[in-house]
Amino acid sequence: MPQLIDAFARKFYYLRLSITDVCNFRCTYCLPDGYKPGALGNKSFLSLDEIRRISRAFASLGTEKVRLTGGEPTLRRDFTDIIAAVRENPEIRTLAVTTNGYRLARDVAAWRDAGLTAINVSVDSLDARQFYAITGEDKFTQVMAGIDAAFEAGFEKIKVNTVLMRGVNDTSLNSFLNWIKHRPIQMRFIELMQTGEGGGLFQRHHVSGEVIREQLLRQGWQLQARARSDGPAQVFSHPDYLGEVGLIMPYEKDFCASCNRLRVSAIGNLHLCLFGESGIPLRDLLADDGQLDDLQMRIQGGLRGKRETHFLHQGDSGITQNLSFIGG
Ligand code: SAM
Helix, strand or coil: CCCCECCCCCECCEEEEECCCCCCCCCCCCCCCCCCCCCCCCCCCCCHHHHHHHHHHHHCCCCCEEEEECCCHHHCCCHHHHHHHHCCCCCCCEEEEEECCCCHHHHHHHHHHHCCCEEEEECCCCCHHHHHHHHCCCCHHHHHHHHHHHHHCCCCCEEEEEEECCCCCCCCHHHHHHHHCCCCEEEEEEECCCCCCCHHHHHHHCCCCHHHHHHHHHCCCEECCCCCCCCCCEEEECCCCCCEEEEECCCCCCHHHHCCEEEECCCCEEECCCCCCCCEECHHHCCCHHHHHHHHHHHHHHHCCCCCCCCHHHCCCCCCCCCCCCCC
């Protein structure tokens, strides 16, 4: 089978597919004023058939893991059908979603039946009031019930994303660790990333994941080996804990050396990096099943332009105004 490979010999097994820019939360670091319709002009989000064709093309190019993201992907009424369409490809063995969790309690069993294999839920605080202050939505209890429902539906492990913010949750490690002591949850601390709209917040709240890493190592947590389609986290485990801790540190030297991910935006542009470029349009090749060969060639050709690293260190977040655009 052909394999997506770039000029730096990195192989790409993992596609992050955004299926909507719309979000119902107003996280301080992402869409503090809420989603504003109209940013796309008259462009619509990818249809179910377009998503099916993208999945087929990537599956035939060696992709074994797809993550559905957004915006809030579960806002799509056809979300369950989208899961089934991506899983029509046997090569795609892992199909994950990143969600704010507000629909989990109601729908997670149906998603699992349709073929969803992994879930990441974003929870920035275990304190209901602080959760509300960060997300703009008083839905902490609902999201927690959703995580329980996901376990009941048969998911054996759930990942929880927490954006690490100085003065907000950077001293809460122990309460998160208590929470995962007897739960098979992988807590993932993501360093706050600078976006076009989030410059001021970044200056106030960015803190290196190093503060967490030091505490973990001091408490006997050990770094695990990484598999080829794993995401960017450094994962730690501890014999006394059922849960694990992942650290995502995009500002760390060599973060990009292990990049194995490509992204497609909700309007069908291929992005070679979360930060940086305006994307390679794929949409004109998504109208008909007969365009598969051309679509594969455009994806493979586009990959030749992937840069060695992002330029976040220099404060350059490229065109990325916030992460609802191509999904963090
Ligand atoms: N709506 C879904 C959710 O809440 O998980 C999926 C989309 S959201 C953009 C994906 C992830 O990106 C979330 O875990 C979110 O916390 C993270 N994120 C958004 N903006 C970020 C930023 N500036 N720095 C770091 N992580 C960010």
